[in-house]
Amino acid sequence: MKKTTKYLLGLGALVIAATVLVAADHIDAPSSAGTTADIADFYAFEPSEGSDNTVFVVDLQSNVLPELAYGTFDEDVLTEINIDLDGDLVEDQVIQAIARDGRMYFFGPIAPSQTGLSSEVNTDAALGDVEISGATAIVETTSDGVSLFAGPRQDPFFFDFFQFNGVISPETESAPGGFLPPEEAADTFDGANTLSIVVEIPNSMLGVPTATNALGLSVYKTWVTTNRKQ
Known part of the structure; x- marks a missing residue:
């Protein structure tokens, strides 16, 4: 049986995936500022021209300074990458990430059991997991060709x-x-860091993109949300 936990929407940033498009939104509402529910940046791009993969980068908590102890991912916060495949701006596929005991666990891509302001962790759609990095980056690549990372990265802003x-x-x-x-x-x-979640995934696992960007390239409509456990 699928185990589910309900999460209510915290905040989100919208990006339409192209070669590179960015939404910068550092330091959000007081209830989320300084936590890993606070979205700083979201990137979606091809790792190289003509690649059959897409890279999603979610930067959270933009005030992690290098001389301080690295921040930690809140285990009550679910990060969800939402992908719209039919142009209605409702998520058709989601990739979920949640931290547990020093590791980041990923689920999806999967059609969400519900859309909108609440989410459930789809534990029956495990994508992979990776140890949360410290000063040294750790990347895990699955047998499906999915690369995963979670940990501090220098703030690109x-x-x-x-x-x-x-x-x-x-x-x-x-x-x-x-x-x-x-x-x-x-x-x-x-020199300041964010806490980053990175997924590189074959497009074949996401579905066919239906949007077209200003350069005439086929792209995904995608956005990221953070949801806190209630």
Whole structure:
């Protein structure tokens, strides 16, 4: 019998998978900020041109600093990659990830038993699992050709935070010249980490993409949600 646990929707970020499309959403609502229910970035892309695989990268909790102990994945938070195959913006396939005892367990791709604001862990659709990495990255590849990773990765978000604040608060007169050119801007979050979940999976396991991007390429419509156990 399938074991299920109900999770209620926390928050989400929407991306239509192309060669590379990104939704940056660092530091969300107070109830999720600083936890692994807080989605920082979501990426979906081909690992190389013409590849038959798709890579999904979910970055969570964007304030994991390298000099501090690495954060941990909340075992009461389910991360779910949602894939729409018919254009109605309702998930037709899901890939689920949840942490247990130092490992990240993945399930799917599978048609969800329910859609919308709540989810159930589909434990009868095990995809694989991987030890959660520390300073050294650990990648597990399954017999189906699926590669899995969970752990800290450097934050890819380039943001000159203090210059930005100076620009939007002109009364401080700290940025009278506006934004700086790239070669002069400071990457405020350089060296900071996110907690990342990465899945590289053959497209044959996902279904046929039905959307087309601006480059005329066939792509998946995909978004990620985090759901907390209730």
